[in-house]
Amino acid sequence: MRDNKYQSVMDAIGKTPIVKLKNISKGLKATIWAKLEFMNPGGSIKDRIALYMIEKAEREGRIKPGDSIIENSSGNTAMGLAIVCRQKGYNLKIVIRNTTSKEKIKMLEVLGVDVIQVDASLPPENPESYNNYALNLAKGNPNLFYIDQHNNLDNNESHYMTTGPEIWQQMKGNIDYFVVAVGTGGTLFGAGKYLKENNPNIKLIGIDPIGSVFYDWFKNKRMITPSRYLLEGMGDEFLIKTAQLNLMDDMLQVSDKKAIGWTKKIAFEEGILSGGSSGANVWGAVQIAKQINRKANIVTLICDSGYKYFSTVYNDDWLEKNKLL
Ligand SMILES: Cc1ncc(COP(=O)(O)O)c(C=O)c1O
Structure with missing residues (x-):
């Protein structure tokens, strides 16, 4: 349970709950769990x-x-x-x-x-x-x-020190996959390093938006010319120090349209209002569940709150203008 009395708003950062996505997990052999990072004071991880x-x-x-x-x-x-x-x-x-x-x-x-x-x-x-x-x-x-979050390894270390241990304790170590979109990579490679140190069988799966350079570099060691995508907080135009892609077991590639569609599905089916990268995360977790078709615990994150995207992800005019309807 969250402590409920702190000396400052800074002490209320972290210690977020994990919930089973029980409707989205229906019909899958694996169970999908999501850590609710929008519950941080600033509304994100x-x-x-x-x-x-x-x-x-x-x-x-x-x-x-x-x-x-x-x-x-x-x-x-x-x-x-x-x-x-x-x-x-x-x-x-x-x-x-x-x-x-x-x-x-x-x-x-x-x-x-x-x-x-x-x-x-x-x-x-x-x-x-x-x-x-x-x-x-x-x-x-x-x-x-x-601060340079894209090259500052203290970013990854923060997740190694907080997000990783929290997930491990909340799941009592019963984790098979950790599936997260890579922005700086701090989350996947920081928390993921902690999880792997505790159980090397845990698989780390990254998600990259189409247009970002990470996927092709990871799969084929090929540097593509980046192109525009609309998902915020994921992917990059460069390889960056914090994106320690070699720690990853696999990577999936997602389109804006698919991720945004899943963002709405999470809202409708689970009552969780999130941003586009969380749609990508849950989509990725479901792809893994279908691929493995066996009992397993797949942990992902709701990175931030949907309140931040009423003018974009939840706005039909914006979606239409960007050919995402
Ligand atoms: C909404 C959102 N999702 C996902 C991420 C990715 O997290 P990380 O930078 O730890 O890879 C970010 C990072 O900025 C973000 O803002």
Whole structure:
């Protein structure tokens, strides 16, 4: 059970419940379990890494309250950082793609974050692009600490220290598969490393959106030219340090349409309102259940809350404009 009295909102991060997806598991021999990460204070799994990366940097003397922090984020890490920065007294700048859902941008503005929107259509090598803007600003300013969740292994370590042990204890070690979308990879490779150390038979399955470079690199060691996809928080245009693809047993590839369809299915069948990456996760878990066709426990995550996507995933005009209806 969750403790219900904390000294600050930061202490309420983590310790999320796991629930059986009992309607989605019907008709499958395997059982699908989902850890409800939208129950974190910032509404996503990324609160965990925000708290951990900042406190590790503080312990190592790299930052102190009053300093300025910068990060590029699809919105969830930004929200986690905003909470921690408000609590501890840091100034926060966030670089975000101008295609990110309005709700996420608004949430950050309400928390007083300096939000820098960049043109999502810029090629990754452009100095003004999502991938380069924060890095370049931090390079020119020694007083600006760049969190760099895509290359900072403290991200993976946060899941090794929290998400992994929680799943292991909640499932009492009865886990056969851990299936998660790879964004930075912090979740799959951090929590997954912990699970594998406890039972090397647990299989780690990643999910990648069509258009991201991870799938082809993992399967064929081939670097594709990335193309646009709409799922937020998953996949990348580059190989990045935190995506330790060699730790993975297999990877599945999902389309925007399929993942969003499954997001609505989770809402309708389980009463759980989530974002598109959670649709991808549950779709992936069901594919594995069908492939193995035997009793097993498949653990996945509901990464964030559907409240963040009323203008996109749950908006028919947006879906139609993007040919996803
Ligand atoms: C909504 C959402 N789902 C999934 C992920 C992927 O998590 P990770 O970066 O740990 O791979 C993210 C990461 O930003 C996210 O925002």
